[in-house]
Amino acid sequence: MSEPIRFFYRGAVHEVRDAAPTQTILQHLREDLRCTGTKEGCAEGDCGACTVVIGSLEDGELQLKAVNSCIQFTPTLDGKALFTVEDLARPDGGLHPVQQALVECHGSQCGFCTPGFAMSLWGMYLKQDGRPPARCEIDDALSGNLCRCTGYRPIIDAARRMVELPKVDFDRAALAARLRDLQRSHGFSYGAQGQRFHVPRTLAELAALKAAHPAAVLLAGSTDVGLWVTKQMRELNEIIYLGQVEALKTVAEADGMLEIGAGVSLEDAYAAVCRHYPDELSELWQRFASLPIRHAGTLGGNVANGSPIGDSMPWLIALGAQVVLGSGGGQRVLALEDFYLGYQQKDLRAGEFVQALRVPLPRAGLRLRTYKLAKRFDQDISAVCAAFALTLIGDTVASARIAFGGMAATPKRAPNAEALLVGRRWDEAALREAMAALERDYAPLSDMRASSGYRMRAAQNLLRRFWLETRLDNPLPARSVNAFAALEKLA
Secondary structure (H helix, E strand, O other), X not given: OOOOEEEEEOOEEEEEOOOOOOOXXXXXXXXXXXXXXXXXXXXXXXXXXXXXXXXXXXXXXXXXXXXEOOOOEHHHHOOOEEEOHHHOOOOOOOXXXXXXXXXXXXXXXXXXXXXXXXXXXXXXXXXXXXXXXXXXXXXXXXXXXXXXXXXOHHHHHHHHXXXXXXXXXXXXXXXXXXHHXXXXXXXXXXXXXXXXXXXXXXXXHHXXXXXXXXXXXXXXXXXXXXXXXXXXXXXXXXXEEOOOOHHHHOEEEEOOEEEEEXXXXXXXXXXXXXXXOHHHHHHHHHHOOOHHHHHHOEHHHHHHHXXXXXXXXXXXXXXXXXXXXXXXXXXXXXXXXXXXXXXXXXXXXXXXXXXXXXXXXXXXXXXXXXEEEOOOOOOOOOOEEEEEEEEEEOOEEEEEEEEEEOOOOOOEEOHHHHHHHOOOEOXXXXXXXXXXXXXXXXXXXXXXXOOHHXXXXXXXXXXHHXXXXXXXXXXXXXXXXXXXXXXXXHO
């Protein structure tokens, strides 16, 4: 039996009964509700014209996050609140400080992108609580919004101006109370137009659904699966949504490991890891994707997807991370590098799903660095992503783990280069031999992002950069100035 989707919208509980489970929130807004302030630009989560803010209860606390409505499916709104640009106007019809600031600072020209910018700014406005934002906070909040007219300076000015205007309060307690009334005590199933959307709340329910529907698509943040529908026009007849399984959203430390549930968002997962590796991973956190994508996507989904150009896997593999696979029969734990068998092929048995990642915590003598090369600094897929983890005892390499993305059909270690370094003095002679050995470890392809020759030369030069930053006689700083933008979020 199908139950309606229920969410808080425009001051009331809104129910959806007959929309296709793969209808996007953007489509529901524009086509069903005739709420056309939210725009469609790219339909793949890149341009930000469709940005909305979603309110949800996490551990009983209200969270408000900007996301891309063009790739989020409507059933994922169940039990949540949806805010669009139409919600910004004050009860007396006056402009919200975000809107007033955009007007005063001339932050809009053609206006197509403006609703998305306004919602990203509103999401930041709620977090700032009257505090003037730093430039790095503005850049991060707007990293998912593109504009072809203004050159961004007036929009950045508006981000500063909005907190100078008379403050408009947001009643968080009232919204949290409304959302508590919407919470379900059990999982539910929604069906329409021949498709089913299952929403388990416990690991047991998830395992049972996975066993009963082995061909069902597991949906986490929809930052990849959403494009299957909007770009590839795929029919997804059976979906199991992981976003309400609380056991997948935990972060805990035990036995020298940081265990991150597969349902923890990329933003929260990187925040947790960067508390232990601030110098080494903060810049990658900032550059991984736009903030709306990091709000929606999950680390577990990134790992389960297994893209050869995914940015999380190289550093996870270099650190020796493990993947926890759950099923109705219990758990199975693998070294992450053993999880990938080939291009888009994973070691997943019938009924299994990614349940958590276990990340080793820092240890004595560890030298870790990550580097990302892409055509754009922000919001771009890597041409090459590198991670190096060496353990030094004195000036000798006790252990070496090197992993690259973009160099093979899977995220892959460099066994020949690693073997040449172990037991050697960490000097330029060892470095040169390891750089040459990378040619035996990888045979990269040429594509739109980079040629095979560029990738190999870049990989070798990144290894040299790692040596320059960690050699004992003249170490360079671990982070660049860009890393400070991400570090500010840890304060």
